Amino acid sequence: xxxxxxxxxxxxxxxxxxxxxxxxxxxxxxxxxxxxxxxxxxxxxxxxxxxxxxxxxxxxxxxxxxxxxxxxxxxxxxxxxxxxxxxxxxxxxxxxxxxxxxxxxxx
Numbered sequence: 001x002x003x004x005x006x007x008x009x010x011x012x013x014x015x016x017x018x019x020x021x022x023x024x025x026x027x028x029x030x031x032x033x034x035x036x037x038x039x040x041x042x043x044x045x046x047x048x049x050x051x052x053x054x055x056x057x058x059x060x061x062x063x064x065x066x067x068x069x070x071x072x073x074x075x076x077x078x079x080x081x082x083x084x085x086x087x088x089x090x091x092x093x094x095x096x097x098x099x100x101x102x103x104x105x106x107x
Contacts, residue, residue, distance in 0.1 A: 023061075040077065040079075041077045
């Protein structure tokens with residue numbers, strides 16, 4: 001069996017979302033966007049203590065994972081949470097982090 005055939009699509013999707021959220025700056029970006037309907041790149045650069053180029057790299061990672069989306073309206077870019085994928089991520093993580101009803105204690 002090939003390595004990629006061993007894992008389910010669900011496991012691959014959880015890993016993709018987790019990897020995208022695997023940096024404190026990206027968590028801060030997601031929290032910022034989740035608290036409002038949208039945010040402009042320049043406004044986020046003022047909120048977060050990082051360079052604009054670094055912010056752009058983090059936004060790209062989150063966008064590639066499908067957690068956020070951006071609308072380019074020259075000269076600005078407006079970002080928001082991708083609500084459909086946000087709900088998918090929430091559901092997948094809820095399922096992953098909810099223990100089964102009966103679990104033997106691991107000692």
